[in-house]
Amino acid sequence: MQNAFEIQITSGAARRAKRTQLFVAALALCTISSALFAGWLPLQVSIVTVFLFAGPHNWFELRYFLMRLPVRFGRSRAFFLTAFTGLGILTITYLSLPLIYRATVWTNEAWLTLLGSWNTLLLAWVCVLALLRGKQKPRSNWTWIIPATMLVAALNWLQPEIFSLTLVYVHPLIALWFLDRQLRRTKPRWLKAYRRFLAVLPFVLSLMIWQLSQTTSLSEDNGLFWRITQHSGAELLPNISSHLLVSVHLFLEMLHYGVWIVALPLLGSLVQSGNYARVLDFRTVPIAKHPRGFPKLVGTILALGAVVVVVLWIGFAVDYPTTRDIYFTIAIAHVMAEAPFLMKML
Amino acid sequence: MKPILLIACVLALVATTFLVVNADVPKPKPSPKETRNYLYSSLEVIPDPTEKDAVLQIRQSDLKELRAALDGVEGSTTIAAAITNSGPRTIIAGLLLCLSLSIGGVWLVRSMRSPSTLSRGQKAVAILLVATATIGVAAFITRANAGPPPSYRWRNLPTALASGKAHQGPIIIQVVPDDAISGGLKLILPMKKQNANGEE
Numbered sequence: 132m133q134n135a136f137e138i139q140i141t142s143g144a145a146r147r148a149k150r151t152q153l154f155v156a157a158l159a160l161c162t163i164s165s166a167l168f169a170g171w172l173p174l175q176v177s178i179v180t181v182f183l184f185a186g187p188h189n190w191f192e193l194r195y196f197l198m199r200l201p202v203r204f205g206r207s208r209a210f211f212l213t214a215f216t217g218l219g220i221l222t223i224t225y226l227s228l229p230l231i232y233r234a235t236v237w238t239n240e241a242w243l244t245l246l247g248s249w250n251t252l253l254l255a256w257v258c259v260l261a262l263l264r265g266k267q268k269p270r271s272n273w274t275w276i277i278p279a280t281m282l283v284a285a286l287n288w289l290q291p292e293i294f295s296l297t298l299v300y301v302h303p304l305i306a307l308w309f310l311d312r313q314l315r316r317t318k319p320r321w322l323k324a325y326r327r328f329l330a331v332l333p334f335v336l337s338l339m340i341w342q343l344s345q346t347t348s349l350s351e352d353n354g355l356f357w358r359i360t361q362h363s364g365a366e367l368l369p370n371i372s373s374h375l376l377v378s379v380h381l382f383l384e385m386l387h388y389g390v391w392i393v394a395l396p397l398l399g400s401l402v403q404s405g406n407y408a409r410v411l412d413f414r415t416v417p418i419a420k421h422p423r424g425f426p427k428l429v430g431t432i433l434a435l436g437a438v439v440v441v442v443l444w445i446g447f448a449v450d451y452p453t454t455r456d457i458y459f460t461i462a463i464a465h466v467m468a469e470a471p472f473l474m475k476m477l
Numbered sequence: 478m479k480p481i482l483l484i485a486c487v488l489a490l491v492a493t494t495f496l497v498v499n500a501d502v503p504k505p506k507p508s509p510k511e512t513r514n515y516l517y518s519s520l521e522v523i524p525d526p527t528e529k530d531a532v533l534q535i536r537q538s539d540l541k542e543l544r545a546a547l548d549g550v551e552g553s554t555t556i557a558a559a560i561t562n563s564g565p566r567t568i569i570a571g572l573l574l575c576l577s578l579s580i581g582g583v584w585l586v587r588s589m590r591s592p593s594t595l596s597r598g599q600k601a602v603a604i605l606l607v608a609t610a611t612i613g614v615a616a617f618i619t620r621a622n623a624g625p626p627p628s629y630r631w632r633n634l635p636t637a638l639a640s641g642k643a644h645q646g647p648i649i650i651q652v653v654p655d656d657a658i659s660g661g662l663k664l665i666l667p668m669k670k671q672n673a674n675g676e677e
Binding site for chain 2: 240243244247272274275277278279280281282284285286287288289291345347348369370
């Protein structure tokens with residue numbers, strides 16, 4: 132009897148170890164294939180990747196954030212009000228920046244001052260959110276965020292454009308942080324392996340930089356290729372090969388999409404049964420299925436999100452460069468939305 | 478009596494200090510603007526067997542910028558130049574940096590007094606981060622992250638040309654007096670003589 136029990140425990144442990152190995156293998160495969168594709172054909176793969184995954188990954192993010200919303204804000208009322216108000220104001224002001232740029236004839240310096248001001252507002256918003264979150268955790272001291280924010284704001288004022296470019300490169304990495312927190316909640320056994328993978332990531336990036344630093348810059352013989360290289364910072368960093376910049380950014384973006392579209396939905400409690408299709412069922416979202424929840428509102432939001440994804444696909448098919456420009460301007464909203472939800476998970 | 482004495486003392490102190498710090502020195506006259514007769518860009522050398530003439534192509538934007546530089550109008554500037562040239566932004570950055578260090582220092586001292594809030598490791602990380610950020614900013618401003626010299630990008634040009642491939646590298650477009658060049662244009666490449674093993 133005891134032997135049978137021991138065998139059962141051993142087989143259970145072996146199964147868990149095998150699943151962890153499978154998880155690590157999947158991570159390694161995704162990372163290596165992303166790095167290879169990003170380094171090999173950066174422009175072409177970038178076009179295809181954004182076309183296929185930009186819209187869906189936003190929909191999955193929206194769904195994930197809805198999953199994390201409480202039915203009643205309660206003690207977090209101030210936090211969520213600050214989060215949503217700031218999100219609205221910052222998004223509207225950010226969207227107005229290109230319009231201001233086209234409507235007015237400002238000097239480069241005035242333009243940089245405007246950009247620096249917006250970046251400072253963003254930092255201030257994140258700082259206030261962190262302080263509010265810190266208040267909810269009495270045993271922790273989050274006041275270090277004030278000097279840290281001021282330090283980052285100072286760097287931003289030295290080079291506002293470089294700060295914006297840093298956001299472009301840092302944002303994909305935030306998804307890896309979300310995955311870390313999610314693993315801690317749902318699959319703590321995989322956390323150690325995942326963190327080892329995170330430790331390997333800088334080496335992969337270093338290898339890419341080493342391999343691509345001497346490559347010739349990518350040709351910008353059409354408007355679309357020019358847009359892609361500009362988005363990766365080719366104009367701001369003229370001494371660095373645009374091939375390297377686009378490849379590194381694309382690699383990070385591919386990891387970002389992989390986390391939001393594959394890893395997080397699979398890990399969520401919702402699809403632990405193995406049925407990935409249940410992601411599409413809005414009634415599985417806690418604030419929709421709760422007796423005092425908002426099923427109609429959640430259903431409408433997710434349905435509208437799905438419509439936007441389809442519209443994006445059509446837009447990409449009809450006029451890829453313009454849709455790409457519009458998408459990356461509006462996408463700032465999802466970049467900022469990650470901040471409050473990540474803080475709630477810390 | 479006391480307030481008058483106090484005011485007199487303050488006035489005396491101000492009078493002595495402004496002399497020490499030369500606060501009565503008039504504002505210096507602005508120096509005349511230097512015209513910039515160069516432009517940072519990149520050059521691609523393409524061996525094309527179908528072409529009959531050697532062609533030198535320049536982008537309209539580069540030409541505009543070069544013309545603006547020659548006219549004394551400020552074009553787009555490099556990172557280091559942008560930092561040093563922008564007074565208001567540098568002032569705001571300096572103020573924020575000063576506030577950050579001050580508040581950070583107060584926070585560190587206070588957190589060190591209350592051992593419950595921060596562990597030793599966290600304090601070490603905080604000090605390390607502040608030190609790294611300070612060194613980083615200094616390095617950034619002094620262009621210590623400038624990377625390899627531009628000549629490094631040109632070292633593979635002979636190999637590329639020999640195999641009929643295009644090659645690209647950074648270039649400075651410079652306007653020189655007429656008597657400095659005998660022909661129409663001169664291209665100077667930063668290349669060292671290589672031996673048979675390919676060593677410089």
